[in-house]
Amino acid sequence: MFSFGKFYGGVHPDDGKIASGSAIEDAPLVERYVIPLRQHIGAPASPVVAKGDKVLRGQLLAQAGGFVSAPVHSPTSGKIVDITTCLGPMGNQLPAVVLESDGEDQAAEPMPPMDWHNASPADLKKRVGDAGLVGMGGASFPTIVKLSPPADKPIDTLIMNGVECEPCLTADHRLMLEHPDRVLTGAEIVAKILGVKRIVIGIERNKPDAIALLNKLIKAGDYKGIEIHDLPMRYPQGAEKQLIFAITGRQVPSGGLPMDVGCVVQNVGSAATIAEAVGAGKPFYERITTVVGTPLVRSGNWRTRVGMSYKDAITLAGGVKEDPAKVISGGPMMGFSVYSLDIPIMKNTSGILLLSASELSQYSSGACIRCGRCNDGCPMSLTPGLMSVQIENEHYDMAEKWHVMDCIECGCCAYSCPAHRPLVQHMRRAKSVIAASRRAAENKK
Amino acid sequence: MYPVLLLTILGVLLALAIGLVVRYFDAPEDAQGDAVRSLMPGANCGGCGFAGCNDYASALLRGEAKPGACHAMSAENLEKLCRLLGVAQEAVGEPLVAVVCCSGDDNHAVHRAFYNGVNDCLNAVLVAGGAKGCSYGCLGLGSCARVCPFGAIEIRPDHIAKIHPNLCRGCGKCVSICPRKVIKLVPRSVPVMVYCSSPNKFAMKKQFCSAACIGCRKCQKASGEDKIFINGFLASVNTEDPPDASIVEVCPAKCLRTICPPTAEAAESVQK
DSSP, X not given: OOOTTOOSOOXXXXXXXXXXXXXXXXXXXXXXXXXXXXXXXXXXXXEOOOTTOEEOBTOEEEEOSSSSOOOEEOSSSEEEEXXXXXXXXTSOEEEEEEEXXXXXXXBOOOOOOOOTTTSOHHHHHHHXXXXXXXXXXXXXXXXXXHTOOOTTSOOOEEEEEEOOOSTTOOXXXXXXXXXXXXXXXXXXXXXXXXXXXXEEEEEETTOHHHHXXXXXXXXXXXXXXXXXXEEXXXXXXXXXXXXXXXXXXXXXXXXXXXXXXXXXXXXXXXXXXXXXXXXXXXXXXXXXXXXXXXXXXXXXXXXXXXXXXXXXXXXXXXXXXXXXXXXXXXXXXXXXEXXXXXXXXXXXXXXXXXXXXXXXOOOOOOOOOOOOHHHHHOTTOXXXXXXXXXXXXXXXHHHHHTTGGGOOOOOHHHHHOTTOOOHHHHHHHHHHHHHHHHHHHHHHO | OHHHHHHHHHHHHHHHHHHHHHHHHOOOOOHHHHHHHHHSOOOOOOTTSSSSHHHHHHHHHHTOSOGXXXXXXXXXXXXXXXXXXXXXXXXXXXXXXXXXXXXXXTTTXXXXXXXXXXXSHHHHTTXXXXXXXXXXXXXXXXXXXXXXXXXXXXEETTTEEEEOTTTOOOOOHHHHHOTTOOEEEEETTOOEEEOOOOOSOHHXXXXXXXXSOOOOOHHHHHHOTTTEEEETTEEEEOTTSOOOGGGGGGOXXXXXXXXXXXXXXXXXXHHO
């Protein structure tokens, strides 16, 4: 029938994980933090502090602005100097709180630590929401929403995503090596919230040390029932739908969510943060970020506070030895190229990638030569080349019929296109146009 | 002998068939419908909200649409149409013209990044909001020019869209496609427009564009409060009671400019 661990399509980019040997270091305090109030999908958080207020580390800065939203906490102690807007990594303006650090890093009273073995799932879920958890893999969907599946969608499998298939990024790898206990405890807490028996951690085979370490801990008997799946190296192995298929053999239906096939996928970084939020009452204000690239003096992994600017993060890495030609928020396949270094690190910033001029090439795209390599590369079994021609001619209805809305924007098609066609950009255009027309149709009703 | 006979019989049969078809399948004559259809501009732009000119004409005949909905129709044809349908022409609005309210060409506006993607504004805004620094500026990649059914929009080599008022028929397709929303539809009687759409503070505008409206209020002082509105840091012309064309002299930023080039030639081609 089908072989587990193998999804259709995908590509093999050079993994470039040059920072995988660098241990996580604590980023020193900087003078100024710009904390965006929308670090998640959904409604922006509404601020509960005012200009001039003194705040402590971990203090609530803004509360969730709705069910699909997440609160935001202060990364350090200091004074609120402004409530304004800031530039986000996608080039959009985000509402933000500007904090001037006083250098003392005084902690606020933490939320009371909980013993998760005895706590009720509802209390645990509330804590996850209060701590401001969002998915740390990149899409930054508020975790509490993912942990509240509707009653008619029973969940039987929790999948922890430790794949980190995106080239160059090593934050999750280092986390699993240095804090395996937090990852495993977090997984058990999430399983308890969902009432799930089966927990699977998926890890790509380019991290044999992490696989061995987690296996050893599980064999030692502290974490019973957690399975480790080592998965073949193939991009996008860490995409939710591909990971579910590789581990369980279930296919998420077109337009559906993982909960439709009884799965919930959580990033290992989220699990570690959940473990800290429950066990130590620590809200989500810092994360592990990989700062990597050949122009840097020293690539590595840092525990960075939310709100630190990219400029400060690059300074952490010893600055640059040559001028980078491109700075990318995230990894090379799915990350966004940014044009300003004033952008703050957010809850979903897994990495900052710098590329030198010699690593980049400028080319102009040509016409589709109908070679079909994009079809072979597409992990969602779509036909990106054909659809891009339809989209160029504005036949969105046809593209919709060919399932353009199932595109996960992984970039495999553009990566494999010999004509250098910007296929993902075409898909994104069609998706935004179709989504807008669907919204308009809904409003009409 | 036989061929002649065969052809004669065939001829008689076919003539009968034609006669029958005409007798039973004849469409009733629709003089009014034909007259209405002949008045349509035939651009099929869809600006009226119907699927092309024929659909609009049918809707007019059914009484489901009003004559003013087609902006592309010439004044003369509109008058005829009103007479045909028995509608008073006063109910129909003034003809419109589209204006790109931005002066930020490459000589004035700053590009914050180098964009090497699909050459279309709709695609460019998906990549960090587009390369032009001012987020209210014309991207100049021609989404509007491609949808214009009358070829009235020119994309200048210095990356800004320019609408030729003598070709524009005011259908509004460009207005709805522009992702930066810098195109506005104004009545043809308005002589001047503010060629800037950014409501940002002056210091922020200056970072990105040297031709932006600086909100100095000189135009308002010269023309009177009700002819030009100042909203924050952006002046806008009152299209219902516009100032004279001579007002452009006072603008220090040169972003208050006339819409139609005031030449006799242009005026003539508009009338055509």
